[in-house]
Amino acid sequence: MYPITKLTALFRRYIIISLRAESEFRADFLTSVIQLVLNSVLVIVFWDAIFRITGPVNGWTFADSVMMAGVGELSWVVAMLFPGMDVLPDRIIKGDFDRYLTKPAPVLLSFAWERLSIPRVFHSLVAGLCVLGLAVFQFDFQATGMGIALGLVLMTLGRVSLVLLNTSVSLVGFWAGKMQTVQSVLGEFSRFARYPVVFFGSPMRLLLTWVWPYGLYLTYPVLLARGELELSRNLLTGAGLLLAGWWLVVLLLFRAGLRRYESFEG
Amino acid sequence: MGTRAVEVSALSKYYKAAAPDSPGLWGALFGRRQTVCAVDDISFAIETGEIVGLLGSNGAGKTTAIKCLTGILVPTHGKVRVLGFDPYRDRYRYSYNIGLILGQKSQLLWDVPVIESYKLYRDVYEVADSDFRRRLGEYSDMLDLHTVLKTPVRKLSLGQRMRAEFVAALLHNPKVIFLDEPTLGLDVVAKDRIRQFLLEVNRAFGTTVILTTHDMRDVESLCRRVLLLEAGKLVYNGAISTLKDLENVRVMQVSYSAIVDHRRFEELSLTWHVSSTYERGMCLHVPQGEIVQCLQRAMAALDITDVTVEAPSLEQIMRKILERGLGNVPHNQAHSPV
Numbered sequence: 001m002y003p004i005t006k007l008t009a010l011f012r013r014y015i016i017i018s019l020r021a022e023s024e025f026r027a028d029f030l031t032s033v034i035q036l037v038l039n040s041v042l043v044i045v046f047w048d049a050i051f052r053i054t055g056p057v058n059g060w061t062f063a064d065s066v067m068m069a070g071v072g073e074l075s076w077v078v079a080m081l082f083p084g085m086d087v088l089p090d091r092i093i094k095g096d097f098d099r100y101l102t103k104p105a106p107v108l109l110s111f112a113w114e115r116l117s118i119p120r121v122f123h124s125l126v127a128g129l130c131v132l133g134l135a136v137f138q139f140d141f142q143a144t145g146m147g148i149a150l151g152l153v154l155m156t157l158g159r160v161s162l163v164l165l166n167t168s169v170s171l172v173g174f175w176a177g178k179m180q181t182v183q184s185v186l187g188e189f190s191r192f193a194r195y196p197v198v199f200f201g202s203p204m205r206l207l208l209t210w211v212w213p214y215g216l217y218l219t220y221p222v223l224l225a226r227g228e229l230e231l232s233r234n235l236l237t238g239a240g241l242l243l244a245g246w247w248l249v250v251l252l253l254f255r256a257g258l259r260r261y262e263s264f265e266g
Numbered sequence: 267m268g269t270r271a272v273e274v275s276a277l278s279k280y281y282k283a284a285a286p287d288s289p290g291l292w293g294a295l296f297g298r299r300q301t302v303c304a305v306d307d308i309s310f311a312i313e314t315g316e317i318v319g320l321l322g323s324n325g326a327g328k329t330t331a332i333k334c335l336t337g338i339l340v341p342t343h344g345k346v347r348v349l350g351f352d353p354y355r356d357r358y359r360y361s362y363n364i365g366l367i368l369g370q371k372s373q374l375l376w377d378v379p380v381i382e383s384y385k386l387y388r389d390v391y392e393v394a395d396s397d398f399r400r401r402l403g404e405y406s407d408m409l410d411l412h413t414v415l416k417t418p419v420r421k422l423s424l425g426q427r428m429r430a431e432f433v434a435a436l437l438h439n440p441k442v443i444f445l446d447e448p449t450l451g452l453d454v455v456a457k458d459r460i461r462q463f464l465l466e467v468n469r470a471f472g473t474t475v476i477l478t479t480h481d482m483r484d485v486e487s488l489c490r491r492v493l494l495l496e497a498g499k500l501v502y503n504g505a506i507s508t509l510k511d512l513e514n515v516r517v518m519q520v521s522y523s524a525i526v527d528h529r530r531f532e533e534l535s536l537t538w539h540v541s542s543t544y545e546r547g548m549c550l551h552v553p554q555g556e557i558v559q560c561l562q563r564a565m566a567a568l569d570i571t572d573v574t575v576e577a578p579s580l581e582q583i584m585r586k587i588l589e590r591g592l593g594n595v596p597h598n599q600a601h602s603p604v
Contacts, residue, residue, distance in 0.1 A: 002358075006392065013389045021377045024418060099373050101338045104361045105390045114375065259340045262281055263333050 002106050010105060014113035022119045032120055036073075036127050043069040043194075044131070058198045067135040067143075067222045068196060071155055074128030075217050077121050078159040084115035085166050086183060089173025095263040108167070108254065144227045150236070151221030157239035158217025164246035165212070171250065174257030193218060210242060271442055271474040272312035272335065277344035278498075279305040279330050304330040306498035307344070314441075317468055317475040319485040319506075322495035323588045328478040331495065332444050335476065336366050349441055362391060365435035369447035372427065373434050374419045380430045381415045384437060391438035398437065405433045408463050425456035432463060442474045443467075449481055461487045482581035494587070506580060513583045514554050520564055521547040521572040546571075551578070 044066055051062035091097065091111070100107040135141040169186055173179045189212045197205045197215030209215035220235055285300040305327040312318050320328045333339040334346055337353030337360060346353055351360035367373070374383040388398045406412045409429040414422055422430065428448065435443065445464075449457045461484060467473050479485060485492060485506065492509065494502035502509060525545060538560055539551040552560045557575060564570060 006389075009389045010386075013386050017375060017378050017382050017386060020379065020382055021375075024377050095371070098333070098338050098366075098368060098371055101357065102336050102361050102364065102366045103387075103390050104358050104392075110390075261339065263338050 007106070007109070010110070011113065014116050015118050017114075018116045018118040022117060032117075033123055036120075036123055040069060040073060040127055040131050043072075044134075060196050060198050063135055063139040063141040064196065064222050064226070066131060066139050067141050067225065068218050070128050070131030070133075070135055071151070071221050071225075072128075072193065072218055073124055073131055074152070075155050075159040076124040077128065078156050079163055080117065080121045080124060082109075082112045082160075082163045082167075083117070084112050085163060085170050088167070088170035089177070089179035089183075092173045092257075092261065093177055093264065095261075097261060098263055101258075101261075108250075141225075142227065143225045144229075147225040147227045147229060150229065150232045151224040154224060154232075154235055154239055155217045155221040157236070157243050158213040158221075161213045161239065161243045161246050162217065164243065164250050168246060168249045168253055171253040171257050174253075174260045190214075196222070210238065213239075213242060216242070269314045270311050271314040271316070271349055272310075272476070273345075273347045274311070274331075274335070275309050275345040277305055277308050277331070277334060277346055278303065278342050279327075279334055279339060280342045303498050305334065305341075305495075308495070308498075308500040309344075310493055310500060310503050312474060312476065314474055315468065315472040316491065317464070317477065317488045319489040319492040320476060320478040320495065321485065321492050321584065325497075326495040327498040328495055329446050330498075332446050332476065332478055336364060336444050337361070362438065363441045365438070365440035365443040367428075367431050367435045367443070367445045367448050369428070369445075369450035372419065373431055374427070376420050377418055379416045379418055380411075380422070383419070383430075383434055384415075387434055387437055393438050397439075401437055401439065402433065405436060405463075408466065409433065409459060425452050428452060428456065429460065429463075432460065436467060439471060440473065442476065445475065445477045445479075447479055448477070449479060449484055457481070457484070464488060482579065482584055486580050496588075510577055510580065510583060513578055513586060515551045515578060516554055516557055516575050517541075517578050517582070518550045518552050518557070518560065519547065519572075519574040519576075520550065520568070520570060522568040522570050524569055526568060 047062055047065035047069070051065070056062075088111070097107065097111070100110045103110065136143055166183075166186075169183060170179060172182070176182075192208050192212065193214040196219040197208045198219060200208065205215060209220070216235070216239055220231065224232055224235070281302045281304055282299050283302045285298040308327075308331065320331060322328050330339065334341050335348055335353060337357050340354045348360065349363050351363070353360050374380060375386065384398075384402060387393075388395075393401075406415065409432060411426075411429055411433060414426050414430065417426075419427060419430070432448070443464075449460055452460070464475060465488065468475055475488070477484065477488060489506060491505055492502070493500060494509075523546065537553050537556060540548050541551050542549045550560065561573065561575075564573070
């Protein structure tokens, strides 16, 4: 295990590096801001159109969907703290791990943090909070303080689990080489992230909560924020176990994978 | 001097690769995979403070050996100890003690100024601020880097980048430095500066240096001992001077006043070899014991204006060895202990 003080110092250093790097490419940052704003607006317009026709579905309202859009945006803050996992197989093939393997720092975290974009993290945070505010103040989403806090914890656990799941798939690259096809097939499941799991039947709901945890970090945080707190203990325990399970999988795959690492090129 | 920094015993590294007899789609999907041996049962030791060259042709296993020594690759068989550490198993503690430069892979962050990479490595290696500033100042002076510290790495020339790589690899004052083709693609001046820098670091801190290169001038200016790899096997482990002595010839450069038929001169002896000729001169490879005889005959046959006799350069020797192997090396010399 790495000392927490060292991890903190490294994270702080990577934040500074990210800011320096972004200042080199300001135009790219601006276009990414426009993309994120557009994304949130389109989601709200889409749900507005649907709910005008259908009214609430299984007790799920337009305000819930706006709230979910806000939670989704906020969850990117968590995801973007561990970027680059999708390009991991390509980097493994190219032997780009050499520099991390010869440094006294956590290999996967260094790999991820080197790709950190703090301005984008900050933008997702602001966009997420704005959309949440819109849900509460404009569309009358009924939230409790405790509910929001538990919802944010659940969102964090669920989103980190998804990151770890994707990392596990990427780490198979140590054996399989290129993983783009597998990644894009699995990426198809991300379409389910657009819809609350309450729209689906039980088996699908379980699958989208405990395997692909879209429900866990998008739908259930909204329900918790709404004050349906009786769910919280089981959900938080389950989410904690899910995260621990995927973390273990990542750890085992990474350790075994390093024995297969061939460090090509150079 | 005296203690061993590196001990390698029966090290082998195998890779799996698609067999060449399985072409096409079927071969890609279901073809046989063969085991390729990159490093084959090599053993050697390196003393603390030594500068050792790891030589061989492309694909001989030099880079693989370096990567096993740094803990990047896990050996298939054998034992590696560097500074008492198992590089793969003790990676965290071990990596505080080593520096690595891979000529074809940068350690620096591409889009940010050079100084940001140095500050990152200061935090990674937990270098005290005062040490960091002092070493950065000293190394920047030695490598003339002050002007590029605030320039993004992607805007540096190759020579500037390689010099910057050296500082990044040495800021934590490692006990052992591994260099894999560190002067690749550099001009003569940049190479010379880096060689001087390495010698200075080695002298000042007793740093052990293990170097792979195809530039024999690197080896001649830095190393006293070389390890020669051929198809993954260690075929020579000893002093450069011994390697030169194995090639028991001298290079004789003869200039003369008139244009002559060089073949006539070569026919005088079966053991002299005319390696190159020009309008009024030639270059001969002559067995060491026949120098005087050769000179006498040359003076009798030609109107000599100038003669030089020197030992062949390491480059010339290596070229010969790589072309025809090291068949004439006695076994105990090829695998001589340190």
